[in-house]
Amino acid sequence: MNRLLIASLNRFGPLGDADRDYLLMCSQTITPFEAGQRIFGAGERSRLRLLARGLAVKQRLLADGGRQIFGIAVPGDLIDLCALFVGADHEVVALGACEVRAMSAREVRSMVRDQPSLLAVLCRAVLTEAQTQRHWMVGLGRRTAPARTANLLCEIYWRQNTLQLAQDGRCAFPVVQSDIADALGLSLVHTHRVLRTLREEGLAMVRHGVLEIQDWDRLAALGAFHPDDLRPHQDLADRLAAPRSTRARV
Amino acid sequence: MNRLLIASLNRFGPLGDADRDYLLMCSQTITPFEAGQRIFGAGERSRLRLLARGLAVKQRLLADGGRQIFGIAVPGDLIDLCALFVGADHEVVALGACEVRAMSAREVRSMVRDQPSLLAVLCRAVLTEAQTQRHWMVGLGRRTAPARTANLLCEIYWRQNTLQLAQDGRCAFPVVQSDIADALGLSLVHTHRVLRTLREEGLAMVRHGVLEIQDWDRLAALGAFHPDDLRPHQDLADRLAAPRSTRARV
DNA sequence: CGACGCGTTGAACATCCTCAAGAGAGGTGG
């Protein structure tokens, strides 16, 4: 069942029939991971791993014992694009229980070499990842802790809501507070205090691995959240053809 | 003279003769820019702009009047890769006097569509850019102001030194202090104080658009600078075939 | 039971920001 991969790639630009046929012929292994397990490590080569279920973090461990999280993957995300041509420069770890589908490294190499239109789609996916990273850089560099936190919660909710993975203002977010801290560049204690404030103010809460949005409008305003910042890298024509609402239903 | 473009792309993986021939047939316009001029703005399409001379910043202006700088381009860098398939999400501004060489947007589209091996090289370039951004994210999220500053100065010097653009511990760095502040996510005043400290400690100084490194070892230690973090995205085989020293000569 | 992970809180402190103001260099116009 490579249909999920096809649907995922299709977000970055419509695939042709030949591309779909090619993808359907590729192998697909399905691997489950438990919370905290490493899905792949630095240095590994791409197998076009697709997160089919669950959430995962892209992160790097630092020499001083610290950690920086570069992004959070939701179902449908390709998580090892950074390893397309060379070994990955960071690792990906499962947040909750995950399912990852992957092809073989050999097949990826063949695809990249022989299927230009698929290579172009992968290139768009990489560009999208780079764009999302720039979005995070703005948060790390230029926003206060409450704004950063609110923005992250909005991003998590928004992306899962797009995939019909949110209901009644709730979605999965199986993290501990130190995960949020390492994503936002904050200390654990301060992250806790910011989260408590958001909870007390009735904006949102994270508990038992569930994110619950209580006041989307105020949360999005606090975090200066604009969903356009993380839309896939599509042609302008595609965007105009498929307009979307700018506000999540909570 | 597309040789500079050929040399630039060649860093990401050896080009074949056909690729070189193709690039030599592409048009090449040469445009000078003065300090502060915008080289291209958000929304523009890629023309495979190559910074041939001078330095430039990739940046985004924020709604609150702030600014975040995502990276600094040195000669040989492709500066509009983010606009390969869709409009750019940020702008690039000349720091000092610059020279930019570019082909036409039409030619870029043709190249991306019809020259798979060149597309692969561009994809590697995009991956390199994403990797550098992650490196900056670590700085923004997990390093103190002095470490961030020292790391930036090391990066600027190292990259120009690689290109033989540094001499006697000096290289061009035509910025004002607020540029450094917006790159590091610091306030102008605090940036000034950090720079003063680095100067007083005899590590490095920035004056009149020139960066002067006085004690590379201590500066690199303070900034936890590792040149591997910003090496182009090459195959492991290439790396092993061309080992390099890990320390700049100052 | 004890160990461990996680959330929680308080207190003291370091870092960094904002505001305000002045110095110096360079440009422009009278």
Add this chain to the structure above:
DNA sequence: CCACCTCTCTTGAGGATGTTCAACGCGTCG
């Protein structure tokens, strides 16, 4: 030539923001 800008660098003072250290409660698990 001087007055008057503007831009940048510079410094001080006060305060907001975020960190570190230390501790405790709670639930889970061996």
